[in-house]
Amino acid sequence: MSVLAPERTPVLEERSAEPAVRTRRKDFAGLVLAIPFLVLLVGTVLVPVLYALYLSLFTERLSGLGFSGPEHVFVWLGNYVSVVADKAFHAGLGNVALFALVHIPSMLIGALVLALLLDSAVVRLRRMWSLAVFVPYAVPVVIGGLIWAYLYSPTIGPIKNLLGIDPLSDTAVLPSIANIATWQWVGYNMIIFYTALQAVPKEIVEAARADGAGGLRTAWSIKIPVIRPTIFVAVVFTVIGSLQLFTEPMVLRGFTGTVTSTWTPSMYVYEAAFVAGDNGRAAAASVLLAVICAVLSAVVMRFSTRRSSR
Amino acid sequence: MSVVDSKSRWVSVPAVHVILVVAALYSLLPLVWLVTSSTKSLGDFSTTGAFEFGDWNLWANVKALFAQENGIFWQWLLNSVLYAGGGAVLGALICAACGYAIAKTSFPGRKLLFALTLTGVLVPTTVLALPMYLLASELRVVDTFWAVFIPLLTNPFGVYLARVYADASVPDEVLEAARVDGAGQLRTFFTVALPMMRPGVVTVLLFQFIGIWNNFFLPLVLLTDPKLFPVSLGLFQWSTRQNQFPQYTPLVITGSLLAVLPLVVAFLVLNRQWRKGLAAGSVK
Structure with a gap:
């Protein structure tokens, strides 16, 4: 989402500070405009997050002979300990890590290459190509998953015969899931990168050309470095999305037994909460997942600022 | 060139x-x-x-698709339109108002609100689903339209975008002129700023429409009554039966086509709007 344009933000900050002085008397009108979102943010994000933290510290236990119903017991970090020690949770993390390893490079490099090709002057019918690749983004994830699930299915789809391997087998199911996500997102990221490339100053590109740099060289040493902030933001969003992988494997579960009910951490949370009814463990797992997301995005952003300030 | x-x-x-x-x-x-x-x-x-x-x-x-379970597929399509259409229009307006307020007014706590909003972008749905379900049960709204509709209105990224658009497309001079003419802040927003931010707001609307139409986790968790399902949840539920009952296969496939078609058409028609909006946020 290239809309993050970090280099301009300071300018905007200065500008928006100006009307602050002039309109100070009417401060509260701004608050009125902000209130609907503020209420939503508190009610549907802040309170649930705090509630999840609270839930993660308790467990339900049957007391005595179990006649009096379950009891709400404070267990400190007990739920976290049991999640961290749970092999199923490890397996889920391993799956999303592998998924990310396959999906992120193939999707983002694909999107970047396509964007650079569209940006090069040799391409005809630019709009047609970009639209064609962008269309899968308009397909709801569940339906994209269903389409591919049928394409993978050995009785209905052609892929098993084409490739000679069963895309839903134990070893192939992970790349098959990564392929669904790549299909869905490559066009979106291509558009994001292409839009960012439009902002690369033409003078720099032409100067490089005049100095004898070929198109490949210009792309590598001029265009990619200029849009690097956009690329890093795309990496962060894709990392977070990969960790939360849920819909595609859930859909494939109806087609193959190789996807277990705790195949990803998000599925683990769903299973713990809504199948096993263990709210404490589900909440702890979801908080852990959020922490991992936050740490990873911080690491990527850190890496990005270090690289660009070099 | x-x-x-x-x-x-x-x-x-x-x-x-x-x-x-x-x-x-x-x-x-x-x-x-x-x-x-x-x-x-x-x-x-x-x-x-x-x-x-x-x-x-x-x-x-x-015909078979629309006859299945007394024509529930109509209901699913209608639900999706209500969740995504209603949610996107209302949500985009809420985002625009808040983004504008953060960019162009100076109410107390606006920096804190913006910081919270940015944090909100990064909170995974997985974390919210269980507490949301439990809170909804406390409030006795599980299995209602609103249990799904209201949480999906919240779009922190939309607020971030709207702030960028407000900064880029609403000049302070215009607001100052409106003030001198005696227009209040609220009126200035609706009659002056909102029209100027329109391409950006439409982009937020489209993003949110796709986001809600795509959302699966929340409806899955919060709804058990098939009459309230959005179309993707309904098709998902049918697809879980196709292993035992192969007759669901043509239903799921035809249903998927009918659910995708309007989206793809809308997408192609609004193509220029997409580009303009994305460009307004990132390039100008």
């Missing part, structure tokens, strides 16, 4: 176009498959090629 480029073509023109053709086929063939498959009866799947048309059972499939 083209004069310079024709001298320094870095990849041959045919090679570039081969890559683009492959990418386009990869993106479009699954949708072509969806179209051809929705013309097939269950038996045709084993007798015809994947990208061949069947014996033209499309109308029979559509």
